[in-house]
Amino acid sequence: MYSILLTEDDPVTAMMAEDLLKARGCSVRWAETGWETRTCLDQAGYDALIMDLGLPDADGFELLRELSFQHPNLPILVMTALDDAASAIKALRNGATDYLTKPVAPDVLFDGLSAAIQHKAEVRTVQEDERQRQRYSDLGQLASSFAHEVRNPLASIRTLCELLNQDLQPGPQLECVERLQKLALRIESLMKVFLDFSRPSVPSPRLIDVRAMAYRSVESLEARLRPFGAGPVLAFPSEGLTVYADEVQTVSILVALLENALDAVKDPARIRIEASSGSTHRGQAFTSIRVCDDGPGIPAHLLPKIFSPFFSTKPKGTGIGLAIAHRLALENHGSLVATSIPQQETSFLLSLPREAPRAQGAVDGR
Structure with missing residues (x-):
């Protein structure tokens, strides 16, 4: 289940914790000292670190601060005999994800471990979403400046082409001007x-x-769907599902996903739109909307790139549709991810908040 690094200088405590974690399906590496802990982290990756503060070769608080700085995405659970509030506060300030005092009940240890790993994963997701928003913002400013600089000379080129078009007689020169006009458009x-x-x-x-x-x-694509006499297969649960988002933007996301699927399979009957109750993160419930098709699929090495602006494998594609869809999903406090099994199924999962966020006081029960 999880790969755990256990730092504990007491062999009895270490063996008990190791047996408990292995019984829950975890793999465990035991380190007795701070030096051995550093070596293990340099050599391999772990889902979490469980560490004691009383070590023979290092100050536990200093080691905690060092490791939390060097491995910011690693959940660190302190498991110690120090049961005073001052030590707990100091450990949490130095980077501990959780603080457990010995003796620790098996369920408390495993539940704390699971919660710490989940919390770190949620923090990473939030941080990556924020970095992605910033990248989109920076790239958007660049695109806006570039477009502004190009549009003025482009307008002059179009005007000159129109003047030449009026003066030239039919022939090769006029054909060249007409080609220039098409390129300008x-x-x-x-x-x-x-x-x-x-x-x-x-x-x-x-x-x-x-x-x-x-x-x-689907109605927005009526002109493209009309020749087939059918649309995508819609699969929704009997109970009504909602999302709390901008309607125009969410429709734009689905239209982009449907157009992408149509480009892959042509026949809309091979496209399926599903909706279901999604997961809950930090007290916020989500609704999941999945658009999938059974087309040729997306190669594994291209999947990480499909939401990158201006990346496209289509001969006449701009590479902007999925990038805008991904950005709009983030702007609406949701997410958009893709999975693909070539020749079987390609799926885009859009997750959006199910309802308006409650006030913090309501969340805390006040």
Whole structure:
């Protein structure tokens, strides 16, 4: 289940903790000293560190501060005989994820371990989302500046082409000018794409019925679906599901996902939209909306890149649709992830808050 590094200088305590963790399916590496702990962390990765503060070769608090700085994503549970509040506060300030006093009951140790690992995972997710938002913001500013600089000379080129078009007689020169006009229009459309990415509107969230949102997304593609006489397969539970998000933006996300699936399979009957109650993080419940198809799939080495702006494997793709969808999901306090098994199924999972966040006092029960 988990890979655990256990730092404990008392062999009896270490063996008891090791047996307990192994009985719960964990793999355990035992380190008796601070030096051995550092060596283990340099050589391998662990899901969590359980450490005592009383070590023969190191000050436990100093070691805790050092390790939490060097391995910021590693959950560290302090398990010690020091049961005073001052030691607990000092340990937490030096980077401990949790503080347990000996003797520790088996359920308390394992529950604390699981909670610490989950907490660190949630913190990493929040931090990565914030870094991604900042990257999008920086790239958006760059795209906006680039588009502004290009549009003015582009307008001059189009004007000159129109003047030449009026003066030239039919022939090779006129054909060249007409080609220039088409290229200028293509560049202008790309500038619009850049600006759409660089200036997303601020979300105006409200409670939305998921089924109605899905139908609206399908209706937006009516012209593309009309030749097939059918649309994607919709699968929703009998109870109504909601999301708390900007309706226009969430519809835009689903439309982008549906268009991507249509590009892959052509036939809309091979596309499925599912909705279900999602997970709960930090007291916030989420609704999951999945768009999947049975097309050729996405190679594993390309999956990490598909939400990158301007990345595309399509001959005429701009690489902006999925990037905007991913950004809008983050802006609405949700997430968008993709999985793919080539020739079997490609799935995009959109998770959005199920309801408006409660005030902190309500969350705390006050």
